[in-house]
Amino acid sequence: MKNWLIILISVSFLLFACKRESQNAGEIGAHVHLNNDVSVFKVPVKIAVAEKGNIQKKITIYGKLLPKQETKLSSQFAGRILNLTLAEGDRVIKGETIAVIQSPQAEALQRVTAEDSLHNNGQNSELVPYPIRAPFSGIVTEKYHYSGDVISAGETILKIQDDAVYYLWGRLPAVYLPDVKVGQQLKITFSDLKGKTFYSKIETVSSTVDNQTQTAQVRATLHNQQHLLKSDLFAKIDIVLQSLKNVLLVPRSAVLENSDGYFLFVKKNGKAHRKKIKPGIEKANTLEVKSGLNVGDSIIVLGNYELKEGMKVEVMH
Incomplete structure (x- = not known):
């Protein structure tokens, strides 16, 4: 009798557990069904x-400022430099005499009598002081000699640069060559000139591509009215390819x-x-x-x- 009672209790417990599990499954199924209804969720x-x-469609390249005109001044005669007072950074005007070269013969004439000097005057062009003149207006960028120095024929005395106009040379990736044309607008900034923006247009586009860098050169001109620009400044160049x-x-x-x-x-x-x-x-x-x-x-x-x-x-x- 005791054994039958134990069996009856066990069966009742199993039936209750199965019913409870069935109810839970139904609740879960209903919950999943509601969540799968996408019309409810936003x-x-x-x-x-x-x-x-x-x-605008644009690309950015980088470039460098170089002078449009630059030259080294020298003398075709050997001699002593006189009257050279310019320093690096000084400004010169086209045609200005910046120094004279006195030949050794002219120096020797200073030790002879006035009569001999008059007699020899004009006999040899090397006896006449040779003037060194500025071929264009600009600034002195390098000074190699000073007044009183003795130089050989052809030896450089000064380097001057036209700082009124500069060429901007940029390196254009070859992939953009079909899109870049003469006349396209440029927006130019320099890291050394914070807050300053310059504008120009493309003047030349080289068709020659550098095999190592796979770039071609483009050139523009920048005018330096405010004297802010100088040679060898590195530039960031925005090229406008298309503007709508x-x-x-x-x-x-x-x-x-x-x-x-x-x-x-x-x-x-x-x-x-x-x-x-x-x-x-x-x-x-x-x-x-x-x-x-x-x-x-x-x-x-x-x-x-x-x-x-x-x-x-x-x-x-």
């Missing part, structure tokens, strides 16, 4: 409005890409709708849209990666 997103604006006005623009984060091309999602009536687009110029975080979108469309810029057509969305504030 994806949080951020939006922006498609608007028209201006955009009044075109449709969207944030770059709104645009997605797959094997079918580019697309984005717009919010309409609380739902996400996918639109295939044709992109244009891209600049920083902005992209031109050539087709597939309308001005004023509410485009989804955040939360768009997991979206599917028709999903309900809710704008985050």
Whole structure:
């Protein structure tokens, strides 16, 4: 009798456990079913409005300033330098006599009588002091000798540079050669001239590509009215390849890409709708849209990666 009682209690316990497990499974199934109903869930997103604006396509290269004119001044005669008072950085004017060269013969004449001096005057061009004149206006960049020094024929005395106009030489990657043309605008900045911006246009584009660097040279001219520029300054050069006005623009984060091309999602009536687009110029975080979108469309810029057509969305504030 005792054994039968134990068996009865055990069977009752098992039946109760099975029933409870069945109820729990039903509850879990109902819960999963509710969560799978996507029509209830709203994806949080951020939006922006498609608007028209201006955009430029540009590239950045680097270059260096070099003088348009620079020369070393020397004498065709040997002799002693006289009247050379210029220092490095001093300014000279075209045609200005910056020094004279006195030949050894002329120095010897100073030791003879005045009559002999008159007798020999004009007999030899080397006896007449030879003037050194500036061929153009500019500044003295290097000084090799001083007044009183004796030099040989052809020996350099000074180097002068025209600082009114400089050439800007830049290195252009060969891949951009088809896009770069004479006349395109340049925006130029120098690390040594903080806060200063200069503008110019491309004057020449070399068709010769350096085999080692795979670059070609481009040249522009910069005028130095304020005397801020100097030779060998390194420059950052922005080349405007294309400039568009009044075109449709969207944030770059709104645009997605797959094997079918580019697309984005717009919010309409609380739902996400996918639109295939044709992109244009891209600049920083902005992209031109050539087709597939309308001005004023509410485009989804955040939360768009997991979206599917028709999903309900809710704008985050």
